[in-house]
Amino acid sequence: MRRKIQLVIAALVVFGLWSMAAAQSLGDVARETRKQKKPATGKVVTNDDIPTQDNISTVPSVATAAASGDQSSDSNADAQATGDKAAGKQEKEENKDQKEWAAWKDKVEAQKKSVADLEKELDLMEREHSLRVASYYADAGQQLRDSKKWFEDERAYQADLEKKKKDLADTKQKLDDMREEARKAGVPGSYTD
Secondary structure: OOOHHHHHHHHHHHHHHHHHHHHOOOOOOOOHHHHOOOOOOOOOHHHHHHHOOOOOOOOOHOOOOEEEOOOHHHHHHHHHHHOOOOOHHHHHHHHHHHHHHHHHHHHHHHHHHHHHHHHHHHHHHHHHHHHHHHHHOOOOOOOOOHHHHHHHHHHHHHHHHHHHHHHHHHHHHHHHHHHHHHHOHHHHHHHHO
C-alpha cells in the first residue's frame, strides 16, 4: 500500500515537472501574439479630413457646368447668374448663422461668468467662516462671553450659505438649459462649451 502511494506521488511530481517544462511563459505568448498581429492598413478619419461649411457648396461651379459640354453658352450664362445669386444668398445665410451663433456664445459666456462669480463668492464665504470658527474655538474666553452672539451669527451664516448654494444651483441649471436651447437651435457645441 505504501509502495502504491509512493508511486502515485512520484507520478504526480513527474507529471507536474513535465507540464511546467512544457508550459510557455506569459511573455513568450505575448511576443508570439504580437508577431502574428497584422498592422492595420485602414485610414483613420479625423475632423481635419471632413470638409467644413466654408468648403461645401450645393451649387455647381461654372467650371463643372462648362466641362459637361451639354449646355449651350446661354444656359451657361444663366447658370452662372443663378449660381452667383445662390452663392450670395448662401453667404448671407452663413453670415446670419455666424451672427446668431456669436449671440448664443455671448449669452453662454455671460452665464458661465455668473456661475464662476457665485462659486467664487461661495468659496470665499466658506473660507471666512472656517477662519471665524478657528478663532472662536481657539479663545475659551470668547466662547464664554459671546456664545449667544456666536450661535446667532452661525444661524445667519447657515441661512446665507443655503441661499447662495440654491442660487448657484439655479444658475447652473439655467446655463444647462441655455446650452440645450442653443443645441436645438443648431448652434455647434464649440460655441456653447
